[in-house]
Amino acid sequence: xxxxxxxxxxxxxxxxxxxxxxxxxxxxxxxxxxxxxxxxxxxxxxxxxxxxxxxxxxxxxxxxxxxxxxxxxxxxxxxxxxxxxxxxxxxxxxxxxxxxxxxxxxxxxxxxxxxxxxxxxxxxxxxxxxxxxxxxxxxxxxxxxxxxxxxxx
Amino acid sequence: xxxxxxxxxxxxxxxxxxxxxxxxxxxxxxxxxxxxxxxxxxxxxxxxxxxxxxxxxxxxxxxxxxxxxxxxxxxxxxxxxxxxxxxxxxxxxxxxxxxxxxxxxxxxxxxxxxxxx
Numbered sequence: 001x002x003x004x005x006x007x008x009x010x011x012x013x014x015x016x017x018x019x020x021x022x023x024x025x026x027x028x029x030x031x032x033x034x035x036x037x038x039x040x041x042x043x044x045x046x047x048x049x050x051x052x053x054x055x056x057x058x059x060x061x062x063x064x065x066x067x068x069x070x071x072x073x074x075x076x077x078x079x080x081x082x083x084x085x086x087x088x089x090x091x092x093x094x095x096x097x098x099x100x101x102x103x104x105x106x107x108x109x110x111x112x113x114x115x116x117x118x119x120x121x122x123x124x125x126x127x128x129x130x131x132x133x134x135x136x137x138x139x140x141x142x143x144x145x146x147x148x149x150x151x152x153x
Numbered sequence: 154x155x156x157x158x159x160x161x162x163x164x165x166x167x168x169x170x171x172x173x174x175x176x177x178x179x180x181x182x183x184x185x186x187x188x189x190x191x192x193x194x195x196x197x198x199x200x201x202x203x204x205x206x207x208x209x210x211x212x213x214x215x216x217x218x219x220x221x222x223x224x225x226x227x228x229x230x231x232x233x234x235x236x237x238x239x240x241x242x243x244x245x246x247x248x249x250x251x252x253x254x255x256x257x258x259x260x261x262x263x264x265x266x267x268x269x270x
Contacts, residue, residue: 018167022174029178036185040192047196051203051246058210062249065214101234102247 052133052152055102060135060150063109067093084140085111085148087119095123105130106153111139113146126153198238199246206236206246213250 069086090111099107106126111119118141126132134151236252237245 018171025174025178029181032182033185036189040189043193043196047199050200054203054207055247058207058249061210061214098249101249 049131049133052104052131053135055104056133056135056150056152059098059102059107059152060137060148062098063090063093063150064137064139064148083138084143085146087141090119091121093121095121099123102152104152106132106151108149108151110149110151111141111146112149113141113144118146195241195244198241198244202236202238202244202246206248209236209248209252210250213252 064083064085067085067090069084069089090109093109095107095109104124106122106124108120108122110117110121130153132151132153134149137148137150139146139148234249234251235245235247
């Protein structure tokens with residue numbers, strides 16, 4: 001009678017089952033890391049979006065305030081109408097200085113009337129593919145309705 | 154006897170390798186989750202800070218008094234035209250109006266930061 005010795009199915013250091021288990025573990029780890037990095041990027045992008053939108057809103061308020069027209073009135077100081085813009089004061093705004101204080105790359109101010117765009121100013125360079133966040137507000141220019149559009153990136 | 158010893162040695166080495174792989178996975182996952190947590194916290198701080206900056210600018214525009222201890226939280230300091238988060242100093246938001254707090258926690262806002270209130 002010849003004695004049959006039991007041969008192991010796999011002669012490698014790891015068995016096939018262990019290799020598959022390791023492969024599944026690595027796959028799960030890679031999937032987890034991709035999901036986490038994607039969620040972190042999404043969260044960061046959302047925060048950047050909220051911050052930029054609020055910054056453009058604040059910048060539009062600043063421009064409405066700085067370029068607001070001053071009319072006559074009682075006393076020496078006069079008063080400013082709410083939303084009334086002065087074209088000269090708007091043109092004199094140093095958008096570059098404002099942009100440098102924000103640490104952003106690009107800012108633009110546009111003013112539209114019923115006839116189209118009547119004023120445009122920009123500072124900085126808009127990077128290729130960069131997202132632009134704009135705030136549109138109603139304003140008055142010489143008693144006429146106008147739309148102020150402030151964008152940052 | 155020799156075959157059993159070899160088998161148990163292989164099993165031991167396999168078990169050690171498996172434990173090492175598990176340890177590496179756990180360590181890497183911990184680092185990943187820490188990085189993720191930091192990123193989410195920074196995003197949350199940024200959103201909170203930008204909303205607080207809007208509140209400060211609104212207070213500056215309307216001239217209404219603002220008590221920073223009651224209305225704002227998580228701001229560590231105002232300096233050079235920006236506010237920074239208390240939890241994360243790297244997170245900051247620009248301010249168009251100069252602002253400072255006094256010892257009572259009241260916020261002072263000025264249009265020109267160079268001019269004292």
